[in-house]
Amino acid sequence: MSTDSSSPFSWHFNLGRIPVVVEPSFWLITAMFGMIGGRLDDWRFVVSWVAVCFVSILIHELGHALMAMSLGCDVAGIRLYAFGGLTYPDRMLSRWRDVAVTAAGPFAGFLFGGVMIAVNYFVPPQTPLARTIFTDLMFVNFGWGIINLLPVLPLDGGQILRGVLGPTRQRLTLWVGVIVAGAATSLFLFIRAFFAAFMFGRMAFDCWQALSVTHDVKPLPPVQTAEPEPEALTRGWQALRSGQETEAARLAHLALSSARPGAETNAARDLLAWVALAEGNPRAALSHLEKVQPPQDARPFSWAMAYEAAGLPDRALAPALAALEREPSEAVVALAVRLLVKARRLEEAERTARDFSWKSLARRDALLADIAVARGDFDAAAALFAATFESTGRAEEAYQAALNHARSAQLERAAEWLKRALDAGYDDLEAVGLEPAFAHVRSAPEIAARLGQRKP
Template sequence: MNDDTVLARIALAMRFSLFGVPVLVRPAFWMVAALLASPYLQAGEWPLVATWVAIVLVSVLVHELGHAWAMRALGRSPRIELWAMGGLTHWGEGPRISGWKRAVVSLAGPTAGFALALPIAIAARWGAFEPGSLAHTAVDQALLVNLFYGALNLLPILPLDGGHVMEVALTSIFGAQGPRLARYASIALAVIAALVAMTCSVPGLAFIALFAGLHSMRALGAPEGDGSIPARAPIDPAVERAIEDAWDAIRGGREDDAIAACDAILERTPDDEASAPLRARLLETIAWAHLEAGREREASGVARRMPARFRPSALLAARLLLAEGKHDEGMQALERAWQDTPGDLPGLVLAAAHVDARQPERAVVMLRSLRGARLSTNAHLTISAALFYAEHYEHALAVSELAWNRFHVATHAYNAACSCARLGRIAQGLDWLAIATNAGFDDVAKLETDDDLAPLRADPRWREVTSARSSPR
């Protein structure tokens, strides 16, 4: 791979902040937006194609900003992601949000879009635009996009905004059964919408409806909740730090230190209902420490000590199934936990399971998903390293390339060079090494002694690449 190819991919992935809200625009968003302008593409009307894509970008951003501002007003720290199917606004950290406040957040997106459509409609009605001109077409396009996108999102089908409002309403009426009823209703309505769309010769709308229906079908296998957006239960700051230190110890291979620290807290924690959440969290941490140390039987025993009303997390339960040799059942549970549990840990556990099962391609597919894109740069490093040391060099290269495009961290480019060297792709490896050094990788000792780079050091271009190092950033 040469530098131009990598830089071209980077150019398509945009990261910026809008009114204090982080925004990520994925390459698939541009592709789908351009495909929606296919009549203009076929006619070679490039100014109209560019205008259409810009209007779609602004309209979807305004819609998602409506959600983001509502979330921020409720104390959350949202971020926006634009992808093939439109936009997503992630809740971020903050207090628990439940009931009709969630419905307000869902309705804020279409409301923002309709608010933008109002001045556009006025311009379309009273603006002095010459029929057929670029300005006239742009106004018509902007009005169409904002009205259609807002109306589409109000359909009572999950995961559309109207579906979330329906879920809140059903939860307020039927309690814990509300989310499941909303999913069944979404599937039925999605099928009806798809049939109507096909009858009216609107295949794009039929595809969106079927996609939403499949989303609800998959969600039926997920654990039920109370329909709220959870927040972490209050905990003493000193205990919080101790638990975080225990997890650091687990990640550092000091599992017994983590167990000792958690046991010490357990000894002084009352065995009553008020302390049950803390005890459950400590036992969960101890169980993970035993698992990481290869002591599956001890981990299962700790999990059985959970207080009444508490069970191991979905992720831990899935990992215990794998430890018990129930591979198919464990992998299915792990896939569900990966979709439903935030943070890096689910991805790391699932990727490790794929590597252990000699299915490295599934680890790559997992990272390429929308959920995989939310993993941190360190998680990408860990997964690429696991693939590399298992000698799955092709898949390690794919992960490093993906991580570089997402984070632009020099270490990812360096790891890509190592994978290329192991694969015997000298020219490609030197290209990646040049990217790494230009991005600030300047560990001279590692460059000269890393055995993985030995095939590259034998190439005449080696000195040219390594002597062009820039100062670290």
């Protein structure tokens, strides 16, 4: 599994067997915060602030990594970017072990801060710079650590609360997040800490939005059967592929009720997870996967799909890359590329898409088009979406070709492809009407007439 960054200027090194990547954005954003803090009079104070953040955040991520390793995981890597970091275990852990791994990060920072207090006691700082470094160490390791433990997603405290409450109380986790983040926003506004107020306001909004799509997992009653049905698991997968989720769930529970502990039970739980995904309930899918024993026997692809569906792309990436190694398929590669794009690891995403032997080149080109959009290369994206449309005839691909031509100011070609999208059956006229890139294209008489004719 790779933690390669999309930037060629990233710093790569190893801590033991843990690969670490530090992206340029980490240095840039951290230095900006140091300068905002009134350190411009002496560049040494900015450099010392960046060094304090680097060491402290790296120790925080090492806390996650070492706890995961102590529980039987390997760590695919640590990545520092912007103003934080991510640790990538190579597999998912059970619910309570995941809580332990999450809590280990901030408590590693507290331990490091305690060591620095002891050093300060026995070797007091003698210069203004040394005293500033000590103050910054206390602020980052204790101040940020305490804030990070607030029960608000996606902070570590929110992750811990979600694990403690479990899948049957996910909405309660979000409500706590809304209330605590709202209170924190008000407090930071009162003390005029506007960046912190913006950050917690955004988290409160995200938790509020998540409430509209999150459902608590309700425990299913035990399945009562007079006698087991033969090949229930195989027939369950067939029913799921045919769109018969209720029948697939019935057969999965039948298979689970008669399965022997181990591989048979785990296979039934995997099917139940996919049934939950088909029903639009990713939290239930995660609940089923958490019950796989041992935890490393759960399919990485199932974990990745469940995490992505639950709106947790950062957590989905590691199992998606593991699935890419264990069971490569077009669906797995498409998922991995999609998540790499969200993580801005664009070179790795492109390499993954190009290296796979696709049966459908149109599917590959659609992924490469998404990567081009993420890079801002709208000309290349338009060409790739156009090629995909020629292969598939899907109206959505023609619309995307038009949109990216418009983004690159090729208005005539944008109008031509928008007409082709409408001819192919594209019917989301609201999207066309609201898209800023189409402002000039919509004013063309022929396009205006076409859009007017198709209004209900």
